[in-house]
C-alpha cells in the first residue's frame with residue numbers, strides 16, 4: 001500500500017468536511033425557508049426577534065458553539081436543526097472525499113448534500129421538490145461512477161419497477177401507497193448506481209421504511225423518500241468503498 005495513501009485520505013476528509021459545513025449551512029437555510037416560500041437569498045435573520053445575523057455569527061457550527069445556541073440580540077434558542085444538519089453535511093463531505101479522490105468524491109458529496117436536503121424536506125413537509133430531484137438525476141447521469149449504459153439501465157429498472165409497484169398498489173387497494181416523488185427520487189438515485197447495487201439499495205430503503213412504520217403504528221404512514229435518500233447515499237458509499245462504483 002502506498003505509504004502516503006492514509007495522510008492523503010485524511011487531508012481530503014478535512015477538505016470535504018470544511019466544504020460540508022458550508023454546504024450544510026446552505027441546506028439548513030433551504031429547508032428552513034423554502035417550504036415557507038421565503039427567499040433563499042438576503043440576510044439571515046433570527047427567527048425570534050428578526051434581528052439580522054452578523055456575518056461572523058454565520059460561520060457554521062463554530063458560531064453556534066460560541067453563542068451557546070442563542071441569538072446574540074434576544075437570546076432566543078437557535079433551532080438545534082441547523083448545527084445538526086451542518087454536522088451531518090460535514091461528515092458526509094469528509095466520508096465522500098476520503099472514500100474517493102477528485103471529481104468522483106466531490107460529485108458523491110454533492111449527491112449526499114442533495115439527498116440530505118430531500119430527506120429533511122420529505123420528513124418534515126412530505127415534499128420531494130423536482131427542483132432537487134432532477135438535478136440529482138442529471139448529475140448522476142453526468143458524473144456517476146459506473147459506465148453510462150449501466151446507470152441508464154439502473155434508472156429504467158428502479159423507475160419502472162417502482163412505477164409498477166405504485167400502480168399495482170393503487171389498483172389492489174384503491175388508494176395511493178407511494179407518491180410519484182418517491183418514484184422519481186428512486187430513479188434519480190439509481191443514476192448513481194450500477195444495476196447490481198439496486199437490490200441492496202431498495203432492500204435497505206424498505207428496511208428503513210419498515211422500521212419507521214414500526215415507530216408510527218397509529219398511522220403507518222412514513223416519509224419513504226427520506227428512507228430512499230438515506231439508503232441511496234449509503235449504497236453509493238458502499239459501492240465506492242468496494243471499488244464497484
Ligand SMILES: [Zn+2]
Nearest residue numbers: 046049071074
Ligand atoms: Zn433574536
